[in-house]
Amino acid sequence: MTNTYSRPIDAPSLLTSLFQKKQVYGPIVLSLATLSAFLSYQRKSKSQQPSKSSSSQQHQQETDPAIFQAHKVLFPVVDNLQKKVGVNDEFKRQLRSLAAILFPTWHTKEAGLLVLHSIFLILRTYLSVVVARLDGRIVRDLINGHGKQFLLGLVYWFAIALPATYTNSMIRYLQSKLSIGFRTRLTRYVHDLYLDKEKTFYKAVNLDTRIQGTDQFITTDVAKFCDTLASLYSNLAKPLLDTVIFNYQLTRSIGWLGTFGLGVNYIVTAKLLRAVTPSFGKLAAIEAKLEGDFRNAHTRLITNAEEIAFYNGAHLEHSILDKAYLKLIKHINHIYKLRISYNMFEDFLIKYAWGAFGLIMCGIPVFTPGMAAAVNPSSSSSSAAAANADLVGSRTRGFITNKRLMLSLADAGGRMMYSYKELAELAGYTSRVYNLISVLHALRRKEYDGPDDKRRYALTNIEGQIHTTDAKNGIRFDQIPIVIPTPGKEMVGDVLVNALDVHVQPGEHLMITGPNGVGKTSVARVISSLWPVFEGDLSKPHDNEIYYIPQRPYLSLGSLREQIIYPDTLEDMRKAGRTDDELMEILKVVHLAYIPDREGGWETQKEWKDVFSGGEKQRVCMARLFYHQPQYAVLDECTSAVSTDVEGLMYSHAKDMGITLLTISHRPALFKYHRFLLRLTGNQGKWEFEPIGTVKQQQSVTKEMQSLEQQLTQVETMKARLSSINQELSLS
Numbered sequence: 001m002t003n004t005y006s007r008p009i010d011a012p013s014l015l016t017s018l019f020q021k022k023q024v025y026g027p028i029v030l031s032l033a034t035l036s037a038f039l040s041y042q043r044k045s046k047s048q049q050p051s052k053s054s055s056s057q058q059h060q061q062e063t064d065p066a067i068f069q070a071h072k073v074l075f076p077v078v079d080n081l082q083k084k085v086g087v088n089d090e091f092k093r094q095l096r097s098l099a100a101i102l103f104p105t106w107h108t109k110e111a112g113l114l115v116l117h118s119i120f121l122i123l124r125t126y127l128s129v130v131v132a133r134l135d136g137r138i139v140r141d142l143i144n145g146h147g148k149q150f151l152l153g154l155v156y157w158f159a160i161a162l163p164a165t166y167t168n169s170m171i172r173y174l175q176s177k178l179s180i181g182f183r184t185r186l187t188r189y190v191h192d193l194y195l196d197k198e199k200t201f202y203k204a205v206n207l208d209t210r211i212q213g214t215d216q217f218i219t220t221d222v223a224k225f226c227d228t229l230a231s232l233y234s235n236l237a238k239p240l241l242d243t244v245i246f247n248y249q250l251t252r253s254i255g256w257l258g259t260f261g262l263g264v265n266y267i268v269t270a271k272l273l274r275a276v277t278p279s280f281g282k283l284a285a286i287e288a289k290l291e292g293d294f295r296n297a298h299t300r301l302i303t304n305a306e307e308i309a310f311y312n313g314a315h316l317e318h319s320i321l322d323k324a325y326l327k328l329i330k331h332i333n334h335i336y337k338l339r340i341s342y343n344m345f346e347d348f349l350i351k352y353a354w355g356a357f358g359l360i361m362c363g364i365p366v367f368t369p370g371m372a373a374a375v376n377p378s379s380s381s382s383s384a385a386a387a388n389a390d391l392v393g394s395r396t397r398g399f400i401t402n403k404r405l406m407l408s409l410a411d412a413g414g415r416m417m418y419s420y421k422e423l424a425e426l427a428g429y430t431s432r433v434y435n436l437i438s439v440l441h442a443l444r445r446k447e448y449d450g451p452d453d454k455r456r457y458a459l460t461n462i463e464g465q466i467h468t469t470d471a472k473n474g475i476r477f478d479q480i481p482i483v484i485p486t487p488g489k490e491m492v493g494d495v496l497v498n499a500l501d502v503h504v505q506p507g508e509h510l511m512i513t514g515p516n517g518v519g520k521t522s523v524a525r526v527i528s529s530l531w532p533v534f535e536g537d538l539s540k541p542h543d544n545e546i547y548y549i550p551q552r553p554y555l556s557l558g559s560l561r562e563q564i565i566y567p568d569t570l571e572d573m574r575k576a577g578r579t580d581d582e583l584m585e586i587l588k589v590v591h592l593a594y595i596p597d598r599e600g601g602w603e604t605q606k607e608w609k610d611v612f613s614g615g616e617k618q619r620v621c622m623a624r625l626f627y628h629q630p631q632y633a634v635l636d637e638c639t640s641a642v643s644t645d646v647e648g649l650m651y652s653h654a655k656d657m658g659i660t661l662l663t664i665s666h667r668p669a670l671f672k673y674h675r676f677l678l679r680l681t682g683n684q685g686k687w688e689f690e691p692i693g694t695v696k697q698q699q700s701v702t703k704e705m706q707s708l709e710q711q712l713t714q715v716e717t718m719k720a721r722l723s724s725i726n727q728e729l730s731l732s
């Protein structure tokens with residue numbers, strides 16, 4: 001006899017024919033095929049991986065500038081304050097722009113992963129239907145007392161368990177792989193933008209306020225974006241597929257009316273949930289920012305640990321950290337509170353309302369006489385008792401199968417609805433990551449944050465020109481004002497130095513002096529293109545012919561050798577044919593020859609900023625100058641902690657090497673190593689430029705000496721007065 005009740009599940013379709021004829025073999029064969037595809041894919045991707053620690057290979061992988069150029073239109077900067085962060089058209093546009101980075105072509109590893117992931121998702125849905133049907137069959141055989149078939153059903157059950165569990169683990173594995181793949185692509189892209197030749201990393205921090213806490217953006221937000229995107233694909237694609245297939249199966253079982261009811265149910269639920277969903281996207285974006293602030297406060301503490309410890313500043317730092325943490329926690333608590341009512345509503349709707357609705361749907365074929373007859377026309381030809389037993393068996397099978405499908409459907413629908421919350425969170429991370437990339441693109445093109453109109457000294461009105469010339473032409477400032485770059489819509493910069501007009505020729509060592517905060521370092525910032533040339537013309541040699549030693553010594557991560565050759569790598573050093581013996585000679589010049597022995601050799605790796613004393617750090621930086629032997633050197637108070645005799649030796653050595661010096665210093669002892677003096681007066685941006693050793697200067701030195709001598713003559717008078725005061729005090 002035909003089991004007519006279960007006919008809908010056995011309907012002639014590709015899927016159902018697979019259940020019928022290859023109920024167990026089908027899934028196993030499919031799983032094995034997918035496994036072998038996966039293994040061959042793994043082999044292929046392994047063979048394409050770059051060899052370990054090959055910096056030249058890593059270099060080859062840098063993003064092609066043509067790609068950045070092409071992406072210019074995809075990443076216009078948007079004002080996030082004005083745009084509402086949420087699941088809207090702007091979110092879709094931003095996601096499409098980011099997709100161009102995640103999937104540059106369909107021949108990428110990530111595209112392969114996505115396809116494989118999708119195959120496993122389809123496989124899982126297919127297996128769910130097989131399991132639902134098998135479940136129904138086993139229960140039917142149990143109720144009908146068909147022991148042999150019951151046992152056979154159990155054998156099938158275990159046979160399916162293998163591909164089913166494998167499929168589930170693969171889905172999770174591929175989801176993680178997809179997330180890591182996205183993250184690698186995005187991070188590489190961002191690093192290439194951030195650490196490019198335009199020194200965008202400096203500009204993002206100092207010349208712009210649109211992305212604050214870049215480290216948080218690059219480390220945490222990118223990772224969260226990738227995780228959410230990968231999981232959302234899985235959380236949306238699978239239930240979507242499940243919904244289509246299960247609905248199809250159910251339609252055949254419960255009829256079109258039931259399916260229509262299900263459809264209405266979905267639409268109503270989606271509308272209701274949408275109406276009550278708080279703006280999780282915006283909340284997630286704020287949370288990410290507050291996390292960044294908290295992390296930043298900790299990073300500052302670590303970076304400045306010694307200074308804070310000397311000042312006994314732990315108490316204040318403690319309260320700063322607490323404040324940052326409390327702000328974050330307050331926000332997270334607010335989100336949790338919003339979630340209470342939202343989750344209640346969501347659970348009520350999806351678990352309980354849908355559950356009741358599902359049971360009603362399952363009951364339709366049972367309680368609707370017309371339908372039962374329609375699905376069971378052959379029952380009249382059997383004896384009444386047998387027909388009754390068959391009817392109970394087939395009803396049970398139908399009910400169990402439908403209930404399982406219904407539960408899976410509720411689960412799928414529920415997950416789709418839950419995904420809306422995830423989608424809203426994704427909108428928040430998308431807006432953060434998009435914002436980061438679009439601002440980095442803008443900074444690379446020198447499009448800064450400033451007023452819309454052409455105001456003088458605004459970052460949106462940079463009119464100066466920079467010319468790269470031969471080193472023998474020197475460095476020339478032609479009517480260049482030194483202006484503090486000030487980001488912001490209504491902001492213009494303050495002028496530190498008026499139209500500077502100075503020419504430094506090779507060998508004409510220049511000393512720049514003036515009171516604190518007058519703008520001496522700022523002159524160096526303009527030469528090195530950290531600050532823009534707002535007006536005038538700057539002519540200078542190529543960047544690699546000028547070496548800068550800043551006021552604060554910087555020691556990098558890496559070996560002792562890498563401290564001396566910074567920013568060259570060991571590979572660069574070897575390529576240039578330089579040796580460790582040469583480095584030792586350099587260390588002798590800066591009186592640090594004892595360091596390699598003391599520290600255990602050139603390869604030693606330490607946190608060098610904590611190892612060297614203040615003077616040693618400055619001498620290591622001077623050693624770098626002698627290693628690189630540039631045509632020009634800008635030395636910004638970089639020997640202030642070095643004893644005068646060693647300082648003098650280093651200056652003489654630099655000059656002997658043919659390096660033209662531009663020294664920023666207050667120390668008159670350094671005058672004698674220079675030929676010109678640029679004095680920034682601080683008086684409304686005025687400056688003076690003159691040769692060193694002129695009559696005027698000698699007169700000024702003589703005048704200073706006379707004034708000092710005069711002060712010395714008063715010392716005896718002052719001493720006498722002091723002792724008389726002491727005497728008076730002891731008498732009283």
Ligand SMILES: Nc1ncnc2c1ncn2[C@@H]1O[C@H](COP(=O)(O)OP(=O)(O)OP(=O)(O)O)[C@@H](O)[C@H]1O
Pocket residue numbers: 206484496515516517518519520521522523
């Ligand atoms: N990024 C910035 N934003 C705002 N103001 C800045 C910035 N950088 C420097 N300034 C200001 O510009 C002025 C000049 O700074 P600069 O570092 O050039 O001084 P300096 O003459 O080298 O001083 P010192 O002798 O103390 O080193 C200072 O008042 C400083 O506060």
